[in-house]
Amino acid sequence: MKIEVWSDFVCPFCYIGKRRLEEALSSFPHRENVEIIFRSFELDPDVKKETPLNIHEMIAQKYGISVDEAKRANADIGKQAEALGLTFRFETMKPTNTFDAHRLAQYAKKKGKLHEVVERLFYAYFTESKQISDRNVLLELAEAAGLDRKEAEVVLDDGRYAEQVRHEEAIAAQLGVRGVPFFVLNQKYAISGAQPVEVFRQAIERVWTEEQQSSSLQSLAEEGKTCTDENCTID
Template sequence: MKIEVWSDFVCPFCYIGKRRLEEALSSFPHRENVEVVFRSFELDPKAKKETSLSIHEMIAQKYGISVEEAKRANADIGKQAEEIGLTFRFETMKPTNTFDANRLAQYAKEKGKLDEVVERLFYAYFTESKRISDRNVLLELAEAAGLDRKEAETVLDDGRYAEQVRHEEAIAAQLGVRGVPFFVLNQKYAISGAQPVDVFRQALEKVWTEEQQSSSLQSLAEGGKTCTDGNCTID
């Protein structure tokens, strides 16, 4: 089974959804047969790398609410994160552009380190309050995940993997993805949003069962003349 996950590293529900999926997978009896691949997505491609606004002020502006209302909304999200074992530090969070972070993730995927880099990027932004567009921050995360620092530096400097990021974002657009996280199972089933763990469990069981019961090819007609083992049917 293959699960493709479109998400962005500054999306709180993407991190929560990631953990809930992981919890569902931890008790799934066929976990070793499940591949999870994270796909690139930018909530705001035009976001600045640095801003003087706090995350509360940005949310308030975006949704036309007061800063106090934004704080209450973020506090609620923080409680949901705590329930799944995550710590979100909204007061010191550094809103930023995630294009370079997505490029780094594409590089990590090629090197077999995608899961490690994705987790470190989420943790760096939500828990450590690091600016994940900062070149040195990205290099530290890459090195900590086991990637070659100098090679990662070259990747960031020469714009490599930009095409891959745009390609995966284009696929998301074709699928009609308007919000993340967005999970696609076996290119056939979709789950939108950070659903409860039980929803993920049920989806895993459903897809696994259906895939085991169905042939890789769906027959449209049977009973025609065939040749097998050197013998042909003759009437």
């Protein structure tokens, strides 16, 4: 079974959805036969590497709500993350552009280190409050994941894997992906949003045993919480 996951490293529900999927798979008896592939998706391709706004101010601006309302919404998201053993430090997060992080992930995929780099990027942004567009930060994460630092340096400096990032974003557009996380199982079924663990578990079991053929994606659940280029669901 192949599970493709479109996500962005600054999307809170992407990290939450990743953990819920992993939890669902932990009790699946055929886990070793499931391949998870993370695909590139930028929530806001136009955001600068450095912004004067903190995460609360940025969300308030996008939603047209007050900063206090944004803080309450983020606190709720933080509680969902905490229930999964994740720590989201909203007060010190550094909103930034993720294009280079996605290029690094594409390089990691070629080297067989995709999962290590994806997890480190999420953790660096949400828990360590690192600026994941910064070249030195990306090189540190690459090296910590077991990648060759000099090779990673060349990748970041000469623009490699940009085409692969754009290609996966184009596929997402063709599939009609409007928000992330977005999961595609065996290129037949789609799950939108950070669904509960049981939804993932049931979907995995169903797809595993399903033999019908279909040329189009079929939704396996009502739309869950996602982040789009405009906002993250907060209600």
